Amino acid sequence: MRITSEMLSSNFLYDLGNNLNNMQTYQQQMASGNLINKASDNPLGTSKVMNIDAEMSQNQQYNTNITDTTKWLSVTDSSLGQINGVLQRINELLVSSGNAAYGSDELGSIKDEINQNVSQLSQLINTNYGGKYIFGGTRYDVKPTGTTADASGNTGLNYLDSDGITAISASASASLTPAQTAEVSNINSSLVTEISQGVTIGYNVTAGEIMKFTNSSGASKNLSDILNNITTDLGSATTKSNLTGSDLTDIQDAIKNISTITTKVGAQENRMTSAATENESENTSLTDVLSATDDVDYAQASMNYAQAQTLYQASLQTSAKILQKSLLDYL
Numbered sequence: 517m518r519i520t521s522e523m524l525s526s527n528f529l530y531d532l533g534n535n536l537n538n539m540q541t542y543q544q545q546m547a548s549g550n551l552i553n554k555a556s557d558n559p560l561g562t563s564k565v566m567n568i569d570a571e572m573s574q575n576q577q578y579n580t581n582i583t584d585t586t587k588w589l590s591v592t593d594s595s596l597g598q599i600n601g602v603l604q605r606i607n608e609l610l611v612s613s614g615n616a617a618y619g620s621d622e623l624g625s626i627k628d629e630i631n632q633n634v635s636q637l638s639q640l641i642n643t644n645y646g647g648k649y650i651f652g653g654t655r656y657d658v659k660p661t662g663t664t665a666d667a668s669g670n671t672g673l674n675y676l677d678s679d680g681i682t683a684i685s686a687s688a689s690a691s692l693t694p695a696q697t698a699e700v701s702n703i704n705s706s707l708v709t710e711i712s713q714g715v716t717i718g719y720n721v722t723a724g725e726i727m728k729f730t731n732s733s734g735a736s737k738n739l740s741d742i743l744n745n746i747t748t749d750l751g752s753a754t755t756k757s758n759l760t761g762s763d764l765t766d767i768q769d770a771i772k773n774i775s776t777i778t779t780k781v782g783a784q785e786n787r788m789t790s791a792a793t794e795n796e797s798e799n800t801s802l803t804d805v806l807s808a809t810d811d812v813d814y815a816q817a818s819m820n821y822a823q824a825q826t827l828y829q830a831s832l833q834t835s836a837k838i839l840q841k842s843l844l845d846y847l
Contacts, residue, residue, distance in 0.1 A: 572802050579795050581709045585719045586788040595643040596778045602633050603771045614760035627750035631671040638663050651723045655702035660723040670747040673740045686740035711791045729773040742766040
């Protein structure tokens, strides 16, 4: 086989191009800090990097969910603490109503303060965080509760309809329309978030959990009815004895219910703390794997670049000796 000058030139240019491409590859790696800058650099590695990036993006969303849920639970915990404080104040007022020296004026003053406490309870149940009513269930864009006053001036605690104005009775004996039932159901629905792949948690406390509960004897109780009974008994001489009897027992049961809910919220906060730690650990592991797969070892890359540069220069020098003659030599 006859080796022509054209063949020598073609082979030289091909090899010279490869050497130049190698230099360019190492330059890109050092400039970007990544071993893989395009899929053809390492098809298998590219697939691995894309999978890790997707997992890290998903993990970041879980971290956002955990952070938001933790803040939500913190606001819930604070609000429950204030609700407990209001109920404790009502408890103190009921105990003081048993004072034999108290007449209608003193009981009237107690009634006025409890009416204010009922309004305060409604405001606390309507606590808003981030534009959402935290005790409003899935209907978090409308206040869940409101108050109404009867002919005797007693303040009642009620749910609110979808317009945020019309009252829906929260009494256990109330007869609701289908539309009202649906609204109350939405108010008392759970909110769920995903904190890890396949792991979800319900994180909200509903107005219904505050309003309706079962006491230690297994009897169903309703906070709206309890408050109505208290204000009614404060204005009636015949049922005054209930204030330090059944009314006092019921409000203490309501306090226990809030304490139970607060304990549950505290447990959820602890779980979020653990979830945040686990999320951070997983993110660190993914970062380490990504670094091992795609990060450039600058010392190695510098050596590779120096070798490629030396090889490129050597090929130029060698070609000058092998391909000495050209048409220009004869001009």
